[in-house]
Amino acid sequence: MKGGGVLFLGIESTALASEETRILRRVRPAGIVLVSRNIEDEPQLRALVAQLRAAAPEAIFCLDAEGGRVDRLRNVVGPAPAAAALACCPPATARRAGRLLGAALRQFDFDLDFAPVVDLDHGITGNALDERTFGARPRQVTARAKAVLQGLHEAGLGGCLKHFPGLGRATADTHLKGAQIRATRAELERDLTPFTELLSLAESAMVGHAIYPGWGETQWPASLTPKIATRLLRRGAGFRGALFSDDLEMGALAEFGALPELGALALAAGCDGLLFCRHLEVAPAIAAAVSRQALRSRLEEAEGRLKHLRARLSRWRRQAPPAPAIGEVRRKLERLAADVARRQPASESL
DSSP states (O other), X not given: OTTGGGXXXXXXXXXXXXXXXXXXXXXXXXXXXXXXXXXXXXXXXXHHHHHHHHHSTTOEEEEOXXXXXXXXXXXXXXXXXXXXXXXXXXXXXXXHHHHHXXXXXXXXXXXXXXXXXXXXXXXXXXXSXXXXXXXXXXXXXXXXXXXXXHHHHHHTOBOOEEEETOOTTXXXXXXXXXXXXXXXXXXXXXXXXXXXXXXXXXXXXXXOOOBOGGGTOSSSOGGGOHIXXXXXXXXXXXXXXXXXXOOTTSGGGGGGOXXXXXXXXXXXXXXXXXXXXXXXXXXXXXXXXXXXXXXXXXXXXXXXXXXXXXXXHHHHHHHSOOOOOHHHHXXXXXXXXXXXXXXXOHHHHO
C-alpha cells in the first residue's frame, strides 16, 4: 500500500492476531516496533518475531534496548545496566554494553536498537529520562554514547541517537503531555553538542515531541516542524541518515490532530520513519494520509533514506561475527552488571 513504506508499526499483544496480519500484509510497513507488552519470554518472542517476519518480510525490526528502566529484553536475557550507571565507567565498558545489547537483539532477529540516548542530564525528574542519560557534560555523554553505538555495530545492529535536539531540559513526560523547553540559544546549543559530534557516525536519529521557543518555534513540537526536523538537523547539523519520529501516539501530540494527520505533519516536517506503536487498525488511514499528492516528493525522499538505512543495517549484520548463544549472552550480561555495580559511588550502591 502506498505510504506504508515510511510507517513503523506496533501490535497490541504477545501474538499476532489474524486481523493484524491482514493489515500488515496490506500496508507493507517499513518497520515493526515491539515494546514491553509484546514480550513475555524467549519461546514466545521467537514465535512472535517469526509471525511478524512472515507478515512483513521486508520490515526493519526495532526495539528500545537501552538498559536500565528501558530494557525490553530484561525478562528474556537478564537486565542490562542503565546509562546513568555506565556514566561512572570508562567508555570501554559502555562499548561492551552496546555489544551485549546488540548480541541480545540478534538472538531474536532484530535489526535496529532505538539507542543510545544522548540527552544531557539536567537533574530534572518526571520527564521519563531518569537513569537514561550518560551524564551532564557533553564530552562525557558523547564518549559513552559513541562507545555504545560502536558496540551495537560490532554486534551487527544499527543504533539511533535520541531525542533530537535534546530532551533533558523537559519538565514533563512527553509520553503523557506536552512540554516546552525554556532555554537560551547557548543552552540549547550545548544540549545539541552530542548530536553534532555523533550524527556522522549514526545511521539514524530520533526527534522528540517537545517545543523549543529558543530554536524559533513556539507552537509546534520538534517532530512536527521543519524548523527542527529539517533545517536544524539537516542544514545545521549536517545529518544525512534516516530520521525517526518518536511514537506519534504519545500524549504530547494529542492536541495536534488525529493519527493520520499527525503522520502527514511529521512526514512534511522531515521525519522519514513514522512510529505508531499501538493502534494498528488506523495504519491504512495513516498510509493514505502520507501518500497524498502534496507529500509525494517528501514521501519518495523518506523512502530513499530508509532504503539506504536497510543497506547499512545489512552491512553491519554481514560484518559481525555469529551471535553467541543466548545462555552466553545471559552470563556476560551478569558479569557486566557486576562490573558496573563495583564502579558505582558508595552512596548509590546502598
